[in-house]
Amino acid sequence: MSPLLILLGAAGVIFALLLKLGAGRRGDTGNIVIAALAAVNIAGVLGLGWAAAVMLFYDGVMIVELSICAGLMAVLAALTGSAFALGRRGRIGGAVALMAAGALPTIAVYGLLLYLDFNPIDWR
Secondary structure, three states: OOHHHHHHHHHHHHHHHHHHOOOOOOOOHHHHHHHHHHHHHHHHHHHHHHHHHHHHHHHOOOHHHHHHHHHHHHHHHHHHHHHHHHHHOOOHHHHHHHHHHHHHHHHHHHHHHHHHHHOOOOOO
16 A cells, blocks of 8 residues: 555544544634645645655665755644644634645645556656
8 A cells, every 4th residue: 555545544534633623613614624734734744754764764864855854844833833823813814824835735746646656657
């Protein structure tokens, strides 16, 4: 099974947990959108952590690549935390914009990686 499909499944589970824990109240679509985008961001952080762990296991310590992964993980976590703080203050539009700033590139990258996973490039 592909690690990307596992991460997409994890995003679904995280979304369900966020809804269960009260991120989405009945009839409040803004909070449901925030929960969905937060699930994508959290799955993105997990995916970057997974990539860093695989890189460490197979390739050893690669300072630049691991620093890039750590920096991107920090940016996604900061965007997610800031958006949750804005959502608690009632600024739903700002929270959705912050979540989307991290989630849209994450979705694009995962889409490309899923495409490459199912349609491998012939390097010969």
